[in-house]
Amino acid sequence: MLNPNDLYSCQAIVPMENTKIHSGSIFGTSIIQYSFQKYIDNQNLKNVLSYVLHCKHRIIIPNATNYSPGPNADKGYKDYPAIVTNSIQITVPEGAKVNLRQIFPKTLNSSVNTSLSQQTASTSSKSVQSTNGSNTSQSNTFGVNVSGGISSGFPDFSVGVNYSHGWDSGTSSSRTTGSDTSRQNGSSSDESMSIKDWNSYGYMDKDAEKPSWIWGQSYPWDVIQYNQSLGEHTISLPSFIKDRMVDGEQVLPPSQLSLFGVDFIMTAAWLISFPEGITSPDEVKLSHSMAYYTASHFIFSGTPAFELQEAATAEYDSPSLEMSTYALEPLHSGDAKNGAAVGFTVNPFIYPPTTHSSNFKIVSAANNLQVTGTGFDSSMTADFSCLPSLTVNFKVLDTTNDYALLFMSWIGANSSACKLTVTINTLYTLTGQSGRHRGAGRAEQRYPH
The missing domain is CATH 2.70.240 (Leukocidin-like)
Structure with a gap:
């Protein structure tokens, strides 16, 4: 129950x-x-x-x-x-x-x-x-x-x-x-x-x-x-x-x-x-x-x-x-139209980053996905002078089906793929890569219950 x-x-x-x-x-x-x-x-x-x-x-x-x-x-x-x-x-x-x-x-x-x-x-x-x-x-x-x-x-x-x-x-x-x-x-x-x-x-x-x-x-x-x-x-x-x-x-x-x-x-x-x-x-x-x-x-x-x-x-x-x-609303489905999406250049920040060492917070329009972090400047660019860190908060009512969490990033010139270390609820740790080519890269992790 x-x-x-x-x-x-x-x-x-x-x-x-x-x-x-x-x-x-x-x-x-x-x-x-x-x-x-x-x-x-x-x-x-x-x-x-x-x-x-x-x-x-x-x-x-x-x-x-x-x-x-x-x-x-x-x-x-x-x-x-x-x-x-x-x-x-x-x-x-x-x-x-x-x-x-x-x-x-x-x-x-x-x-x-x-x-x-x-x-x-x-x-x-x-x-x-x-x-x-x-x-x-x-x-x-x-x-x-x-x-x-x-x-x-x-x-x-x-x-x-x-x-x-x-x-x-x-x-x-x-x-x-x-x-x-x-x-x-x-x-x-x-x-x-x-x-x-x-x-x-x-x-x-x-x-x-x-x-x-x-x-x-x-x-x-x-x-x-x-x-x-x-x-x-x-x-x-x-x-x-x-x-x-x-x-x-x-x-x-x-x-x-x-x-x-x-x-x-x-x-x-x-x-x-x-x-x-x-x-x-x-x-x-x-x-x-x-x-x-x-x-x-x-x-x-x-x-x-x-x-x-x-x-x-x-x-x-x-x-x-x-x-x-x-106050976050729970995710009611794993459907792509559930509103659990954050575009850092589209949705307003609760408070934005100002330097690579400052914190930021942003919440999806549906109030069901929250991202906080540090290591990014005001344009959400990381130069790795401060190790980038993201915390993604969401709530799940469905304990039967699997959910996919997708990260999308842009890799600059002369840059290699980004290695991601993901820890879930302090219980599980996974690693992945965002991409190997210049331009858009995407990493997908699926998290079974």
Whole structure:
């Protein structure tokens, strides 16, 4: 089975290693996926080369204290998940413009309504009521479905009876050169998470480039709203919050997500544009900063105590990701009309060579063949003062048929044939010659799967 989305994506599974307290300890796992798409921005009557970068970040943090079903004589619950934060910083090449177009979630609220009534023998009564959000019973649980793919625009978000978020994907193209060919493909992926008694808030920085999220337990203790400290970790809580958590000598559990662990998904989409063109590799890097707070509540010497511990932090920096390579469309056939051709004097360079030691990049009109290299001047002539080197990138969906990769070169006067050493996916190495006579020469290599 081959998932077409994988051709545009880079994924990292990263242990969340604490860098602040108990350095080196691992408290969870991050699963991060980046997807790229080439995008021509025609707004404002312009034609600007751009890329859409979509990031999906999943954070999994279990409760360090395993839950034991059945009768429980514990007098407290310690070090359970209470707050999770995450922020993503993007670094782009000089001259690139960044616009954060979408983040998910912006707000997710799990709402509860509670009422407490007490009566004494003297018939006096006391009533305390607290309402947070929608009017429901003890807890409010709803699912969030996250779907992702590659489309020509940006993700769409909608709210229904069950909160849902998704977008379809597909690409289509047609090209006519005496005859007509067309193709269409589509793909999608789904993930889901369940929110119970937790809230989430997503926000951006002043430059609209850096998204951040904060997730916090909302019931029985809203740790984001009620965090006034009495000491190093001790928190002062209103009496109606305390009554939700301690009833006489009985300590009541936190939310079920806090009891078992959290599994949250965040997504963001950026538009990265090059209004003045590209003069260097179109590479992007992302930095993820995560923090994790635990809470405890228990009875100590007959007195209820409530604590919010210092944050554990984790960081992850992506490698440099070349957007044009990830955004290449796959080859759908080995036919000569598949558009996978580059003529160095016809098609525009992404950035051209200026000297024999400078780099260049060029992509086919169908965006399915990319050539980068060095050793050529502005007219794509090599004098071998710098050893010519070419890297050809393309993607193949068909794993059954063979494909032919053809190189054509012109050999100057008093020059001999060019010897080519070809390495494929760092696995196979072949050699060939471009021709033996002055004029055009051609080398053909066939690469079986």
